[in-house]
Structure formats: C-alpha cells, structure tokens
Amino acid sequence: MNIRHLEYFVTLAEELHFRRSAERIGITQAPLSLAIQALEADLGARLFDRTRRTVSLTEAGVALLDDARAIIARVEHAKESVWETVSGEVGRLRVGFTNASTLLPIFPHLIHAYRTQRPRVKIELHDLSSSRQIEGIGQRELDVGLLRLPDGPQPPDIVFEPLTEEPLLLAMHARHRLAQAKSIRIIDLRDEPFIAYPRGVALFSQILALCAKRGFEPNVVQETEQMSTTIGLAATGLGVSLVPATLQVIAFPGVVFRKLNDKDAMTRIYVAHRYGDANARARQFTELALALDRRVLSN
Structure with a gap:
C-alpha cells in the first residue's frame, strides 16, 4: 500500500470529483485514476462507485477513510519528529563540565541561552573531570564537554574548540611571605608546600608542566578535588x-x-565534541558557546 495512493484516495473521497481532485493534488486525471485502481487492487475491494456523472464512496471506501486519514497523519507526525530531531529541536543533550568552569562568566549565559533557544531539548549536566569527560565523549556517554586539555596526545575522533583563556593566580594565606611581593614568578614557588588537585586532573597536569619547565616539581602536601576546598585550605596556611x-x-x-x-x-577552557558527529544538538551547543565567547571577549 502506497502512502501517496492513500493521500489521493482521501482527496477524492473529500471532493468526489476526479477533475477537482486532480487539480487539488496538482496532477492530471489519468494518474489519479491509475492510483485509485492500484489501491483497490491492493485492498481487493472497490472504494468508489463511478458513473459518468457522479462519484461516491462504497461501503469499503467509507470504512477505509478514517484509517487512511490516521495513517497519513501518523506518517506526517513521523516526518516532523525526524526533522525536529535532526534539526536539534528535540531530544537530549548530555553536557560535561568541570567544577571550576561553572565560575566562568560564559557558563551560566551558555546554559541559559541554550535552554531558551531549545526549550524542548532535555539538557543533562554532568560534573566531571576533564579526563573523564573526554572518555565519556569518546564512549558516547556525553555529547559535549567544557574542559581543560590534559597532557599528552588527545583522541583523534574528538574535536577541541578553544574557548575562554584566563590567568593562573597564586592563592595563599594573607600573611604569607609572598603576599606583599611586587612581583611573583612560578620559580619563586620552588620550595613552597602546594595544595593541588589529584594527579590526572588536567589543571594539575598544566601546573606540573609549568613547574617542570622551570626545573622543579611542586611539593604537594595536600590534594583536593574541589577548587573551593583548595581556597579553604589555603586560608589555613x-x-x-x-x-x-x-x-x-x-x-x-x-x-x-x-x-x-x-x-x-594561563589556562584555557575548551568545548569538546565528537568529530563528524551528526548530533545537531551538540553542534548547536558548540556554535553557541563559541559565539558567546567571542561576545564576552569583545566586551
């Protein structure tokens, strides 16, 4: 059974006139007649009684009409659902983010703007380390991530789009010997006890690289996963x-x-997504993040 044949049938059932039906559809009468004959052959029943002057539905035609309309409506609904999904209007978007990225000015604007633009998309937010986000994107547990780049080669199937960059600051007790210094360099921290993030966290990898570049490894006396805890521990001296x-x-x-x-x-936040992913929601989120980042920089 051809959906187009059903559409022709419904039109003829409503018009009960071959010429008007053909004009409404935008074809000539001959292909309309052939389509109705093919549908009748498929169903094994006459759908219309035809005379030279009139066209009327048979009992079988009356029985088919409601079902034909329902089938056509379901097909149209399916088309719309597919289009909405492909266009990014509906569905689910799984976003990873690091704890510190929530403090960036772009973060609340990005999430709010996306939810406003795509109100029918269910957005799921996952607080994860950068490494865990990369793993999740690669395994299709996440669609997009806001993260820092860990050391070493990155998966070739993941794209990292650079977003906002910010300086690293030294956090310390107000009475620390360097608190009043006019100039502080990383080399000045050679003998300092460090409060740091666990090894494997992207930001700590960056800090290790900065220190190694200056010929030393930081003396880590305490590890903490939460950045707010880092500040609290710095307050203790x-x-x-x-x-x-x-x-x-x-x-x-x-x-x-x-x-x-x-x-x-310096440290930079990236928006990451799978290379060549057909997920329109992830693409739209990435484009929005880049646009908002440019706007923040221009201001």
Missing part, C-alpha cells in the same frame, strides 16, 4: 595553590590572590 582567576569570586577570609609575572601562566 597549609600551603599555596595555583588556581584559575575565576576562583577569586570565592571570597574566603584570610586568603589573597596574586598575579604571576609569567606569560605562560
């Missing part, structure tokens, strides 16, 4: 920490933040 500049918003009594006089003391 336990050690110093290198943190993204956005952490300054955590106003912790007894903690000061100081700039580093090192041009490479």
Whole structure:
C-alpha cells in the first residue's frame, strides 16, 4: 500500500470529483485514476462507485477513510519528529563540565541561552573531570564537554574548540611571605608546600608542566578535588595553590590572590565534541558557546 495512493484516495473521497481532485493534488486525471485502481487492487475491494456523472464512496471506501486519514497523519507526525530531531529541536543533550568552569562568566549565559533557544531539548549536566569527560565523549556517554586539555596526545575522533583563556593566580594565606611581593614568578614557588588537585586532573597536569619547565616539581602536601576546598585550605596556611582567576569570586577570609609575572601562566577552557558527529544538538551547543565567547571577549 502506497502512502501517496492513500493521500489521493482521501482527496477524492473529500471532493468526489476526479477533475477537482486532480487539480487539488496538482496532477492530471489519468494518474489519479491509475492510483485509485492500484489501491483497490491492493485492498481487493472497490472504494468508489463511478458513473459518468457522479462519484461516491462504497461501503469499503467509507470504512477505509478514517484509517487512511490516521495513517497519513501518523506518517506526517513521523516526518516532523525526524526533522525536529535532526534539526536539534528535540531530544537530549548530555553536557560535561568541570567544577571550576561553572565560575566562568560564559557558563551560566551558555546554559541559559541554550535552554531558551531549545526549550524542548532535555539538557543533562554532568560534573566531571576533564579526563573523564573526554572518555565519556569518546564512549558516547556525553555529547559535549567544557574542559581543560590534559597532557599528552588527545583522541583523534574528538574535536577541541578553544574557548575562554584566563590567568593562573597564586592563592595563599594573607600573611604569607609572598603576599606583599611586587612581583611573583612560578620559580619563586620552588620550595613552597602546594595544595593541588589529584594527579590526572588536567589543571594539575598544566601546573606540573609549568613547574617542570622551570626545573622543579611542586611539593604537594595536600590534594583536593574541589577548587573551593583548595581556597579553604589555603586560608589555613597549609600551603599555596595555583588556581584559575575565576576562583577569586570565592571570597574566603584570610586568603589573597596574586598575579604571576609569567606569560605562560594561563589556562584555557575548551568545548569538546565528537568529530563528524551528526548530533545537531551538540553542534548547536558548540556554535553557541563559541559565539558567546567571542561576545564576552569583545566586551
């Protein structure tokens, strides 16, 4: 049974006139007649009684009409559902993010803007380390991620689009010996106890690389996964920490933040997604993130 034949049948059932039906469909009468004959042959029943003057539905035609309309409606609904999914209007978007990325100015704007533009898309947010996000994107557990690049080669099937870059600051107790220094460089931290993120966390890998470039390895006395905890521990005087500049918003009594006089003391957030992914929602989220980032930079 051909869906087009059903559409022709419904039109003829409504018009009960071959010429008007053909004009409404945009064809001539001959292919309309052939389509009705083919449908009758498929069903094994006459659908119309035809005379030279009139066309009327048979009992079989009346029985088919409601079902034909329902079938056509279901097919149209299926087409619309597929289009909405392919166009990114509906579905699910699984977004990974690092704990610190929530403090970036772009983060709340990005999530709010996407939800506003795609209200029928269910967005799922997952607080994960950068490495875990990369793994999740590769295994199709996530669609897109906001992350920092870990050391070493990255999977070739994942695209990393650079977003906002920010300086690393030194967080320390207000009475630390460097708190009043006019200029602080990473080399000045050679003998300092460090509060750091666990090994394998992308930001700590970057800090290790910065220190190694200057000939030393940081003396880590305490590891913590939460950046807010890092600031709290710095307030105790336990050690110093290198943190993204956005952490300054955590106003912790007894903690000061100081700039580093090192041009490479920077860290960048990337938006990551699978290479060649047909997921329109991930593509739209990425494009929105890049557009908002450019807007933030221009301001």
